[in-house]
Amino acid sequence: MPKILLVDDEEPNRDFLSRRLVKRGYVVVEAVNGVDACAKADSERPDIILMDVNMPVLDGLQATQQIRSNPDIRQIPIIALTALAMAGDRERLLAAGCDDYESKPIELPQLLTKIQTLLDARSAT
Ligand SMILES: [Mg+2]
Helix, strand or coil: CCEEEEECCCHHHHHHHHHHHHHCCCEEEEECCHHHHHHHHHHHCCCEEEEECCCCCCCHHHHHHHHHCCCCCCCCCEEEEECCCCCCHHHHHHHHCCCEEEECCCCHHHHHHHHHHHHHHHHHC
8 A cells, every 4th residue: 555654743633644544544654843754755765745834843845845856755746734825835835846735624535635646646657
C-alpha cells in the first residue's frame, strides 16, 4: 500500500488523520516539524507527503522548498494542509513546490481524492 508522510506539529491533528488513513489501508509515517519532514522524506521515501504549513523550527513551505531542491526526493508529490485562507495563498503554496493543497478543517473525502489523484498520476509516469 502507498506510504504517506504526514507532517503536522499538533498531535491531535496527526492522530485524527493518521487513524483515518490507516483505516483505509495506507501506511502512515509521521513527522512533527519541517526539519523532521525533510529527514523522513529522505529516509522513508514516502509515495506522497501531507504537509502542514504552520509549524515551528521549519515551516511547511520551507520544508517543501528543501525537498524540491533534493534530487533524490524532489519528485514526491506534496499536498499542503493549511489553515490559512487568504487570497494569494494558493499561488504561494504552488510556487513553493506543493502539488495541491487542502484547507483545514480537513474534509476527508476531498483529501482522499486528491491523494489518489496524485498517486495515480505518479504511477502513470
Ligand atoms: Mg501547525
